[in-house]
Amino acid sequence: QLQLQESGPGLVKPSETLSLTCTVSGGSISSSNYYWAWIRHPPEKGFEWIGSIYYGGTTHYSPSLKSRATISVDTSKNQFSLKLTSVTATDTAVYYCACHVALTGLDSWGQGTLVTVSS
Amino acid sequence: QSALTQPPSASGSLGQSVTISCTGTSSDLGGYNYVSWYQHHPGKAPKLMIFEVTKRPSGVPDRFSASRSGNTASLTVSGLQAEDEADYYCSSYAGSNIFYVFGTGTKVTVL
Numbered sequence A: 001q002l003q004l005q006e007s008g009p010g011l012v013k014p015s016e017t018l019s020l021t022c023t024v025s026g027g028s029i030s031s032s033n034y035y036w037a038w039i040r041h042p043p044e045k046g047f048e049w050i051g052s053i054y055y056g057g058t059t060h061y062s063p064s065l066k067s068r069a070t071i072s073v074d075t076s077k078n079q080f081s082l083k084l085t086s087v088t089a090t091d092t093a094v095y096y097c098a099c100h101v102a103l104t105g106l107d108s109w110g111q112g113t114l115v116t117v118s119s
Numbered sequence B: 001q002s003a004l005t006q007p008p009s010a011s012g013s014l015g016q017s018v019t020i021s022c023t024g025t026s027s028d029l030g031g032y033n034y035v036s037w038y039q040h041h042p043g044k045a046p047k048l049m050i051f052e053v054t055k056r057p058s059g060v061p062d063r064f065s066a067s068r069s070g071n072t073a074s075l076t077v078s079g080l081q082a083e084d085e086a087d088y089y090c091s092s093y094a095g096s097n098i099f100y101v102f103g104t105g106t107k108v109t110v111l
Helices: none
Strands: A003-007 A018-025 A034-041 A048-054 A059-061 A069-074 A079-084 A093-101 A106-109 A113-117 B009-012 B018-023 B035-040 B047-050 B064-069 B072-077 B086-092 B106-110
Touching: A003 A093, A003 A106, A018 A034, A018 A093, A018 A113, A034 A069, A034 A106, A048 A069, A048 A079, A059 A069, A079 A093, A106 B047, B009 B018, B018 B086, B018 B106, B035 B064, B035 B072, B047 B064, B072 B086
Parallel strands: B009 B106
Antiparallel strands: A003 A018, A018 A079, A034 A048, A034 A093, A048 A059, A069 A079, A093 A106, A093 A113, B018 B072, B035 B047, B035 B086, B064 B072, B086 B106
């Protein structure tokens, strides 16, 4: 069973860039067929898929975040990352990393990390 | 793409059943066999309960079942147990490489 753990700053200033890393254990991030995803959960709202990256490097993003989000993989560290630029208070959320095979469900999730956007 | 619609709350007595609905459109939930359901205890990692409309991952009790009719999917929890009290979210592929659109969430209370 894959295990995922998010890390990164819990507080980001408005207009700056949010940067998070997900460390994968229990398997290789280069394993074929896996997508590595970021999802967020704003307070009092539902979950929002941010995007996914295939082990080969192909990325797919939510249309509403595509212009600000970048997901990348570092195979040497068995990690993948999220950068979200020009953040505002509406980007305050618990951010989760997860993985999935093709379009099946998100079958392993991290515990989540709260990121607050505030000056 | 808009969020899928779920009732805010649902409840059932211990040992009884509860069914949660999730309504989308023919462009998402009704158009693809990629509907999934998640259980979320606040503060913990969400857990996949159902994938591809009706399939259960290994380890998920068969008390959890799901179905779909047209643009509405449903999750039924039978033989309710105290630990089933949680938030439940549906999700669907929405086409055009939009991998996951989530529902608004339903809080299930076990009476």
